[in-house]
Amino acid sequence: MFFPSRQSFLRVVDVTKRFPGVLALDSVTLELYLSEIHSILGENGSGKSTLAKVIAGIYVPDRGYIEILGKPMKLLSPVDAVNYGIYYIPQNPNLVERLTVVENILIALKSYSAFARVSEVRSLIVEESQKIGSLIDPEAEVSELSYTQRQIVELVKASLLRARVLLVDEVTTYLPTSVREKFYSYLRKLKSENKIVLLITHKVSEAVDVADRITVMRSGRIVKTIEKAEFDVDYVRKLMFGENGYISEPPKNVLLKDLTTENRRAVVKLDRVWVISESRGYALKDIELSVKPGEILGVVGISGSGQRELAEVLVGLRSIRSGRYYVDGLDVTNRGPEAIRAAGIGFISETPLYHNLSGDLSLVENLALATYGKLFLPLKLLTAKTRELMEKYGIISTSPKTPVKVLSGGNIMRFTIARELEFAKKALIVLNPSRSLDEKFKWSFINTIKNISRSTDMSVIYISESLDEVLQVSDTVAVINGGRIVGVFSRESVEREVLEKLMVM
Amino acid sequence: MIELLDWLIPTLASAYVVYTLTAIGSTVIERSGILNLAIDGLFVLSSSLAYAYAIYLSILLQPGVLATALSLLLTAVTTALLYSIYTALNTVLPVSQGAVGLSFMFIGYGLGAVVGNLGRVLFSLFRVRIEYISVTQNSVVFTYLLMVLAAVLVYLVLYKLKLGVLIRAVGEDPRLVSQIGINVAYVRFLSGLLGGVLIGIGGALFTLWRVGGWSQGQGLSHGWLAYAVSIAGWRYPPVIALVSVFFSLAYVLLPYLQSVGLPIEISIATPYVVSIVAMVFVSITHRRSVALLDPKSLGKTFFREEQA
């Protein structure tokens, strides 16, 4: 029998997927061949993760379908996908925190019946993790593992599943270089075993170095699929950011503030703060932080290093086990968000529908929640104010009375920013705002923050996973790793490499 | 004193068996992330079903151990089916678990009354005698051992077998688990079957052993009492088997406080007070072990697809 050199295994046929307010995938068609590493390249929000999730059966497309070996899968569920050997590894590992490593792996293994004993797979895991080159304790609870260890557990799982198509979604972003190399060689080994790797990334260099073909995505559409021969960093960048060549180069128009000469009291100060984690141990350890009036403090770290917990402590949502928290010299330790909010501290979260807003309620009501009205709500005033903010921040919504949850992620974020900037007087806590913002708005937001902080002396604590952003916005940079602050630097005096090293240490 | 013990020991055993099994059954269901608000209704229904089955089988076969055992079995199967429908329904569709739970509670109450009265009609027509369960002082120890065995078995299923790991995993994070290719509804269906069997046996033994008969409103509120035991035992079978001894003792003895001067109406209410106090106590105690924590997704609406 004759095999063509390229054997198609899986086809994405004309897939469209719509989320409230966003067209995430717009008639996407893609073909995957056996024995290739295929990279999907695109900016945040270009639809690449959505595409991977459709292939993995996690999202049901509104139109279109997946075809496997020429057979259309009208409705692919994750169960079917796994049966066809399709396995998806997300950026944040799919592991149940309160279960152990062995338990997490066992539930994924189809070859074991419901009556298999947990102990049966223990040795298997040790063996496989040795092959990958990093030993994992099978009895460890996932919540105790570091980010890198969790990704290794995911890989062990994928190899034990004998996946034919491995979808890796931004997995390498936070892996330390040594592990990343091991990971790439593992992917190449899969390729040599006639398997397919779909490498989803926003890093042009990674795609060019590792992939055999690259498919570039922008705003939910496929721009082009290119062959290895055509790989060229500049060309690929152009495809990624558009014909007009918009490069996400941040503007640099606001000067850094010189804080050394100022000798003013800290607005926000954490003094040796320890915070308990949900699963076990401490989420934050011995945190020392302080921000002066008008200072922007960037706190950077890889995902899951304690950023979320830090933000929640600063807002008063989490209780402090030991240590003190001062706002303007006033001890607010464990006095709850009431005291902190009353001091004029705003909060912009990466997940506004979790932290800031009620999705079921309207823009007007959500504005009212943070601002006007003691006994009765001044609805007329609030509606006018909402319209004004919609105009000013370019928030697209049918009406000020629309429930927040039907807005797109980007618009929800803009509204949160608008409301909190309206509210905050003394300090602003910002947690990973760029997740749901497009490039352009992100930089204009960063500039807004800088300007406000310069003109009104407002302090900002900018907590982020993105070193680029933190370097852009901050006067002072702190690195958080494993719930500890492992270094605090003045922006000018620190090298990027030093920070990177501390982040993954 | 001897007389009191003669009465107390077997009575306590019957109460212990009923509340322990029902509490462990409820635990299996709630560990899979399904809020068991249906418990009181389905407990009432199963205790009525056991009566109707027992009468019917005693007529069909003849009164005796076989008829009683079969009715126990049938009740367990029926309750298991109802519970598996309950858990699967709560998972397949993104419904409010609270509303569906209360619905099943009401339907259980209503159907319980219908079924129990049907049994009564049959009884008035045929005047057949049911062979109720009773234990002698000597076999009481055996009953306790049996319960310890049941608790250990459920513990092993939940913590040492893949099935149990699956049940706990879907109780923690069903969306994540569904993304790795596991049918969450099927796992919860199984947890409904397993939990339902235990609750069914609990409800049946309430009629066939603890009470030894059926009357209007049979079993009402006893499902909640068992639910309190399950919560007070941190939804962990070995602890439940232990604390259930104290609860059963309280539930059996407290209504007799009238003999020391408490008004009868108030003594009847004391088990409810004890249950509430226990639930409060448990929720303010700090739990060191992860296994004792509440399932993270308990009662949360499950929807597989969520915008990233």
Next chain:
Amino acid sequence: MVKVSIVVTKRSRKSIATSTPVILLLSLLLGLVASYTLIWTFSKLDPISFFSTFYQTLISYTGLLEPLLFLTILGTAISIAFYGSFWNVGAEGQYVFGMLGAIYLVMFSPVSEVFLNGDSAANGVAKLLAVISGGLLGLLWSLIPGALKAYTRVSEVPVMLLMNYIAYSISDYLTAGPWKGRYTYGYIRTDMIPESSRLTVISGLEVLRYEVVIATIAVFAIAYLLIEYTRLGLEIKVLGSNPVALKSSGRNEKKTIILVSAISGFIAGLAGALRLLGYDYRLLYNIGDGKTGFYGYTAILVAWLSFKDLRFVIPSAIIVSALSSFGYRMQMFLKELLPPGVSAFAFSQIFIGTTLVVYSLARITKEYSVKLVVRE
């Protein structure tokens, strides 16, 4: 092999087919069909008798008015609690406590003198006090699970369902003990409250009382104002939809839980007081045997059917009044077709349960689209 699977996706636009009125009517209809099927399994009940009796119940509107008013008040009480995700399944107990509060004031407190020799103005004030005292006792009873939820995070649902039994017991204790009547022909019950303390019968519509009608309108209007136009109402809504957002915007979550439990309990208590002063006139022993009409439980359905939208409390109360009266009407007119010995309330429970389950299923279509897909 043919596989049927259910596919659920988020809906991106609204449609009339999934609007609340359509869903309400659909739930009523399908709920009735499901109830019929369940009852039919155990009886000789034919569909024509079943549905025509329901129709009869609907058109005998005077029979519906009385439950309608009480279910509107209680439904409003529970709805407010639902806005704040305080699952008030304890309205039954709060309702009983409302009765206790009213009868205490009328018969056993210093105010009782007023009813024996006061003028009509004084009587009016005393009656108002009796109603408020009922509300306050309801509030007190509801505050217990509210405070427990706020401070110890104990789920209010099992606590309140257990507390309902305790409320029955307390009422029975008072009825048989300190409040036991002297002129009761040997029955265990309290004496009747004096004529002057009773609510005013509306002539021509003898099932109604002026004060109950006024109170229903007032409660509903105030509740609507509270939810739509006040900061407290807003905070209750945020508590119910996203308590984290409530906290992070600097509000006190615990305080809001306690307030919402108090308001809800107060209104449920009012209903109990109105019942006692307008209809029951005394407390009966074994009050848990249906002497409350189980309004506190039935009203849970009203609150669910009008979930987080007060405008639908009255339409829902009409549906639920019909369903609960239907049980009694069936018992009265179809007795020989039904399984013997089953109480009317047992049938009502089946109607409530099936309607609620159908409604919970139908309601998801507001936000999700559900498709059945057959594959080979």
